[in-house]
Amino acid sequence: MSKSNEFRMSSIIEFSNIAYLFCLGIIIILYAKPNLFYGFLFIILHLMFKIYRMYLYIFTNVQTHPTLINQSQILEDLKGLNKIPKHLAIMFWGDVKEKTLIEAAQLCCWTWCFGIKVLSIYEAEGNLKQNANSLQSHINNISQQFFIHEKIVPKIRVTALDTSINYENNDLNKSDLDLDLQVNLVSREDGRKHIIKTTKNLANDVIQGKFKSDDLDTAELDRRLSVPKLSEPQLIIFFSPNIDIDGFPPWHIHLTELFHIPENYKFGYSIFLQGLRKYSKCDQRFGR
Amino acid sequence: MNDSRNNNNNNNNMINDNKILDHDNNENEPEISVNVAANFFTSTYNFFSQHFNTLFIKILRQGPIPKHIGFIMDGNRRYAKKNNKKIIEGHQMGFDTLHSMLEVCKLLGINTVTVYAFSIENFKRPPDEVNKLMGLAKEKLIELCEKSKIIKKHKIRIRILGNMKYLDSDLLEVINKAVETTKYNTGSTLNVCFAYTSRDEMTISVKSIVKMVESEQLQIKDVNENLLEQNLFTCGNPPLEILIRTSGEIRLSDFLLWQCNQNCYIKFVNCYWPEFSISHILPIILEYQVNYKSFKEKRIKSDQTMQN
Structure with missing residues (x-):
């Protein structure tokens, strides 16, 4: 194994460790303060709703050609x-x-x-x-x-x-x-x-x-x-x-x-x- | 005098608004759960839907919640006809829906609920049905005050809004009793509009102002919008923020015309009132929250113009 490869492996392990700790920390925080968890879901819900509205908006407001009314x-x-x-x-x-x-x-x-x-x-x-x-x-x-x-x-x-x-x-x-x-x-x-x-x-x-x-x-x-x-x-x-x-x-x-x-x-x-x-x-x- | 009072109110409102956002003080929060009777083994669907609703409510409580919501409970009779039931059964089921809606509103944190139970125009219905409706109202009012768990648990204050001169003495007695027994409940308010139309309400308000001027308690130059608002039946309640009408009709039918005139979401729902459920109201609250920012800006602006 070359030196550079070794270095890459160790950095990946380090990163996964950090990510793991990070996730664990979040879970502990959410468990201790459930409102944060609900707040997180709240933001996601609002985001989803806004995307849904944008979708509707595009559908209803794209007109083909404004026809002249006579x-x-x-x-x-x-x-x-x-x-x-x-x-x-x-x-x-x-x-x-x-x-x-x-x-x-x-x-x-x-x-x-x-x-x-x-x-x-x-x-x-x-x-x-x-x-x-x-x-x-x-x-x-x-x-x-x-x-x-x-x-x-x-x-x-x-x-x-x-x-x-x-x-x-x-x-x-x-x-x-x-x-x-x-x-x-x-x-x-x-x-x-x-x-x-x-x-x-x-x-x-x-x-x-x-x-x-x-x-x-x-x-x-x-x-x-x-x-x-x-x-x-x-x-x-x-x-x-x-x-x-x-x-x-x-x-x-x-x-x-x-x-x-x-x-x-x-x-x-x-x-x-x-x-x-x-x-x-x-x-x-x-x-x- | 009035202006300064209004100013105070505004300040209070702003403080409340700030409070909405910090939910760290958990002590005052009521226990949130929707009818926890469902069992996982007996009714799996109910079990999941209830837990989903409970979760949904908890999530929505993170955002701004309207303080006052109004319902036009329309479609009881048409629902009964559709399902081959008696008309009175339709009204009965409508009452049950109201009961469950009260619970949901309370869990969401909506403090004031105003419902349109009976319009002055409804006296034009066949006398048989009117009598039955009066009987039902009496029965249900007694039930609400004496037996209802929700009223007791959440300390709901009942108020009857409307022109009492249209009602007979029997019903008046029951109404007075209901209002008296729940008078000191401070949890939240249920306004039941009975023998009510908004035009009638405005006329009564204008009349009382004119009488005040006549007896020299008031000068003409002091007459303003705030004063008229304070003389409406809904005085003391927070401003109406959402108005929902069921059954797919798209008019207000003389309900809270003054109150919904500014900064109010009006929603027409395409189902009969007995079918109205938690799954209809939660999306409406979500929509209100998503639009809340522009809503609030408008409110501040209109408050300023009102004071000028």
Whole structure:
């Protein structure tokens, strides 16, 4: 046996000794402190779960080619649906950028094709509300390309919801009547804060003697909270992997269907269509 | 005044959060085991599944655990129909599921459990079924307080949330008794929502605030979200972190609308409530833990905005 070979052998033995001692030490530690053992398993479990999610993510989010949606295709899809929500709400996906605004404009066109009258787009921080004008111009551009075969391009109007307007002296404008699709932009301000505002107004009315506090019931509060244009949506579609209501007006979702697809991070027509299909199958019993 | 109290609460929360991570103080930990009745020789499958579940719970306890979880117990009747049983039997089995879920939650370390037992809307059901349900509720409440081992062992406090004016005096008596006997239990809380809808709850809260303003205990400028929250039935409970609805329906049906409005995981499970088991809830907790980091960041952010 040559010298170098001997040296290698001894180093291997040494290494195996060290490894053996190391393992023994770990076993002793784990035996003395079982929580470390569970902690170790905890990390492995989380790792496995994350890998599993990545696997799902790759499967659901690899799209072949984004197909262009046209009106005739939507009309085809419409045939399969029994019922259509009157008021649809959408949770805004991601940040407010040029790209997402264009997507939102496309979404408005699809919504009109499905015969939905009111569309609410919820963006918590209120950035979308500030961009209402640019969204409107995007819609104007896109709807002209989208509705090539229509004789008259449908009127779609975007308004940032303003809950500070009093419900009594806000009659619907005449221009609202011939509107084809009303798009409301909703933010966190219209949620819990709106309820607080209404409470303050109520208290004011009670102090001034306009209203008796004993008369307050759910119907009355409902009437006061439902400013024109803020009604209860029948369906909310989330383009996010899990449902996070994130401040959507709490009063207005008591019977709303909440639709999402787990592990989906993207905005897309197929999800929108699946949401509408799910809604058309839902059967509400109203407690019975 | 309110702000400072809230601040205090936040600090407490943060201290608790830190505590979650150090588990070296083993003394206070409850003994963890899920129904240790199974024998290796008589039912091998049960034996292994129970030990697996126990291990799973122990592993999950290493991470952050939600403090408050809500269940919409839906699908008892449909389950009964599917299995050719009487409707009341379905409800009975639903109650058994609740009992075992309580145990699991307790072992996981979830302190507050809120369940939706009966909605105000449910009074629209055929009177026969409503009467039977009331009878069942009475029976089960008595059973819970007097015989239930889980309630005694884990010192669970029962609270009934809901609008009591819809209930008859008989049931009210039982409810009062149940609440009174478990009042001093400090282990954890079981909120049973009975004759409850969230809109009704919010209306009651708003009404009490308006009355406080009317009797000049409060000024209008002091009305804020915290105040409204303190007047809800769930006041004093930690914020709701997970809400689970069974039976595959995808709506909230007027349950804890205010509470689940921010920083809450909503999960729709595709099985009827009597079928709901430990193997459904553990993956949900795991998912919560994996997403906990972003969840916590959001919570801190929203707490800041709430104070401003």
